[in-house]
Amino acid sequence: MTYRLPKKDLDQTLRGWANQAEVFAPQKREGYAQFLPWEAGNEVLLDEPHNTRFPPKAFFLPQAETLLTYNRKLSQLEMPDLQISPRIIFGIRPCDARAVALLDTVFATAENPDPYWQARREQTILIGMGCNQPATTCFCTSVGSSPFDHAGLDALLTDLGEAYFVETFTERGEALFANLASADVNDAEQAGNVQQQALALLEPAFTTDNLKDHLDQIFDSSLWSEFAQSCLGCGICTFLCPTCFCFDIVDEAQRDERVRNWDTCMLRVYSLEASGHNPRPSRAERTRQRLMHKFSYWLEHADQFGCTGCGRCVRYCPVGLDIRAMIRKAAATPSEVVHAN
Amino acid sequence: MTELETKIRAEAERLLSEHLVDVVIAFRKEDAPLHPQPGFFTRAEELESLAYNGLCANNLANYLTRYPQETRIGMVVRGCENRSVNALLVEKQHTRENLVLIGVPCEGILDWRRIVALTGENVLSVEEKGESVCVHTRENTFALSRVELLHPSCQRCLHPNPISADFLIGDPKPEGDPHLMRLRIAELEALTPAERNAWFKHEAERCIRCYACREACPMCYCTECFVDHTEPRWTDSGVTPAGMQAWHIIRAFHQSGRCTSCGACERACPMDIQMTYLTDKLNLDMIDAYQFEVGMDTTTQPPFATLTLDDKNRFITQGKQS
């Protein structure tokens, strides 16, 4: 179903939602856009070309999460009360919503669902805002997404200037807009034009034909050492990435808590084993791991790239490593296919 | 290439073609606008991509500890980088004889975030023309002043001129005013303890423990960082207040007498956290209490590595000295 939401009615609409759920929207604090609880009258940042700095995966996989607490003296465990109150994330970009859908293939599987993830996911409605002017660091179209992708969303808004064109995809999304006027043919056409214009701003960052196979073939190339020379081995790309999900589980003995923290494969200690052996001993292996995971291994697991082209890693890498350039370079690196005799 | 870049490249080419070094560490042209990358050149043909401009935001001395002592390294160093190299030499992290320092007096690093704040996200290119900086975005062109774009650490920089480079390329710049750094610390010290604490917590609480500050810092090269120590576990590794505060406090403290105030940590931070107010304070304490300024030579040990009975008359304010 499609609806038309005049911009002047946005505040009122959000107010209505706030009666049934906690509403989060992108707002500016500390000089950058963050998803923060929305209160009536707050200004929502919807027309900046880029997404929030910190990825919304934190709504489902908090950076630090207590899995259980224990009392050593009594030998007792206590599970946290996973009563998550309903939430509406308004203004999430399609790349970030698609990332949530990708992470569902990890945490919300039928065979082995993660209860912590599920509890939050079930209570959260995602209302997306399409990107009329993708930033120069965006490359969603190169990885199978788009500035108006529906994946992971309950509804999607397209900015028409005076109003938003709303498309709903799920019952929960539908329920939030049902009392609005329907969109008419003009709105739909205008939305189509806006979307086409946005697509025109996105040049392909790299081609993905045979990319996975090629990457697999250059696994032993010296290219990875080249990238690793400048790589700092920090965790910026992995922590700001909306699809990275690796975690570490720690017993914080001084607080008697078992905590799950985000972890990053870019740190040496990530793969360091208790024996002292490290299967990824240098930055070359670790840089390779990041690129291979996103553009090869994810395909084996979910038949999709593990990257949605949000561009945060490009924007915030302190040494200017650009994943698009790295993929282009990898694609151009000849593979040395060894034929057995 | 600018004239400066051409001269640097010529030097690098000479060093490589005469086999005087195994690698030249400098900067190379960016893949994404606003972010030139550290470059590692082993062959003269690669020097086409060498770059040097105000957006080169990393401290190249950081890479020194990645190489064994025997590697002969040619490195482009600005003022702070030269002092960082000296600090590393004091800690015996490389051999001076195996270093060729290509000194470039520095006009200060442009903070790319200030550019974006003024011009928007979609920057395509930046041209520096003396005191003005021309920024081309997808939508517009802006003429900005260099001074307003300088990173705060560079605004306070004391030593823009490399002090022990093997040769200098470019004209020397005037030395900085030591009062600028003192002024900023004095402003913080004039606050009440509660206000200072609130400021400290405010900055620490957005930390995401990515450790970019640590990895960008030339003096953080421990194989095992204190945060990775699991038994006993002194600090939380998560984003709890205790963990984040401990991270900032202890990392800064480990820099006492070692940090050259280059600001690479702040430039690396993805959450725009300020942290030089911690290390600058410690550096000033080292100057005031021990007359020690890091990086000014390659032999003087920092105060915490030096023990002397001369200290016996210090610290008599607490617990009576009998």
Place this chain on the structure above:
Amino acid sequence: MSTTPMKIALFQCRWCLYSPEDQAWVDNDLPENIHLVKVPCTGRIDPLFILNAVQGGADGVMISGCLPEKCHFKEGNLAARRQLFEFSQFLDYIGYAQDRVRFVWLDLQDRGRIQQELAAFERTLEALGPAQTLATRTPAPTGGTHD
């Protein structure tokens, strides 16, 4: 004045109390609000120990060691004097009053001094009140975003 006893972390070098009576008092009769950590030398004390105590809620930290030239390990206390004093100044800079970190350098002839110093320290701390600024070792968050 506060009615709850001040929590004090006492880092004691195991050599500085020359008198067996003093050491016995510290080992057996230390008031409950004082937590003892014995170290082989004050030079062993890493600023991390002090920070850990402060984050755990210590209202004050006392470090008791030997005078210069009297260190069992010759120079350990010299290292401690520089580092730990600077650390106490640094803590003051971020809002944990320097008066909450007290150094006691004991001589071989001292008798009963540790008790006096602890009592005096408690009075100082009671006047300052409980330390709230850095006592942050609280449970991890259970949900929501990191903002």
